[in-house]
Amino acid sequence: MLNVLLNKVSVTKENKERIVLKDIAFELDGGKIYTILGKNGTGKSTLLKSLSGLLDNRFYSVNGKVFYNDKDILSLKLEELQKIRRSDIKYVFQDAVNSFDHLKTFNYYFKPPLSLIWKGAEGEVKNEVDGLLEFFLLPDSKKLFKMYPYEVSGGMAQRISFVLTLLAKPKIIFLDEPTSGIDAPIVNLLLIKLKEFVSNGNLALMVTQDLELAKNASNKIALLSDGTLSMFSTPKEFFYLNPINAEV
């Protein structure tokens, strides 16, 4: 479903080039949850962002190809790329609160996915939205749509951005540290929906440092260290090969 070949990702700062990632190649199939593990500062988020062209090209240079449906999405024009990012490939940011504009109510964020992707009857759409909001223990649409992002906690913002992501009916979801800032019971809710999402043949890729999450929630795990990625293997194989990491 997604074919990645990255020769080099580097960042330039004060005229000095620093290589963040090199020689990364992997292939991801639909119907599975993939996890990339790594410590702080190993370039996990950079890798995930480079896959959907989200890195700021003033500082970062990405040398490589990312094939989605046999099309290299990194070579696309910005408008075409944005079109894909709007519908097919979705990214859930780590810092969910700040991915919203604090001066706009949530109504502003829920309107576009509903009108663009959903052509169903209005009541049907409302039920779907309210169903998802209720599942994630959030206030119903009547109340939430009047709220501002600064009124919700970090964990709530994370869940809201996840609901928005699901409403767009994407094929691929990238998640950056989905567990940071939310407590374990809520993470379980997120995983239930994520498993449901991939069971329809879709793909989820997350980066995390939470070993327990990788062990229990993913189908395939790879380790990112010193800018290179190990091979994806099943949790059992992975923790057998990396016994230090298995020490949870």
Place this chain on the structure above:
Amino acid sequence: MNLILKAENISYSVFQKKEEKVILKNISFKLERNSVLGISGESGSGKTTLAKILSGILTQTSGKINYFFSRENKKISPVQILFQNTGEIINPLREVGEMLNESLKIGNKNNSSAILLDNILDAVKLPKHLLERKGYELSGGEQQRAALARILAVEPELLILDEPFSAQDYESQENFLNLFLELKKSLNITMICVAHNLRLLRKLADEVMIMYNGEIAEKNKSEELFANPQHQYTRFLLKAEKYDLKYEEFSSREKMI
């Protein structure tokens, strides 16, 4: 039993749009000297509110807390709290050494503070060369260490830690855990640690208290609570840590209490 704290029927409520909202309901417990109490639960269960009441930042609506401290000091509270967002405690524009020396001066007027400063830096494992830096030049973990050093400078008897492990990666979590364990041994401090991470509490705490909706669901010795959880909600939380909950279990957690 050598108690340092005894809390009886603490309740706390706030008024939101003229409606009373109960945050803590009849919390009673005892805390022994030189032990570590872990407090855990979901977000919104009242953990941080309880920590703030115990440290004297908030005043309970009803109930009584008795402290049994070994020395009287009217100026400095023997209870100190390390907040969740340490980045906001350390003044970014002041030198770390200056801040620590100030705290030391307040803490002990007669002692020779140079030796003490070394001891404290040693205890929190903060390298000496960082003293010349300013607050903003420290990393998150270093800021947390500096904040902890400042608290230790006034020699608290009871140290309250509010989510000390959040926003850290696996390795620094382990480092901090070992740091707290060493502090407990070397400085004879009683600690209360609020954290939602049960894995770390298991290693740190002697006793663990699980809270839900402002009430104590279960309180027991750490080994016993994890090996043999009595309360349904504790079992739920332990299962949640393993990330294999079903939705039905989640929605029925209200009935567990």
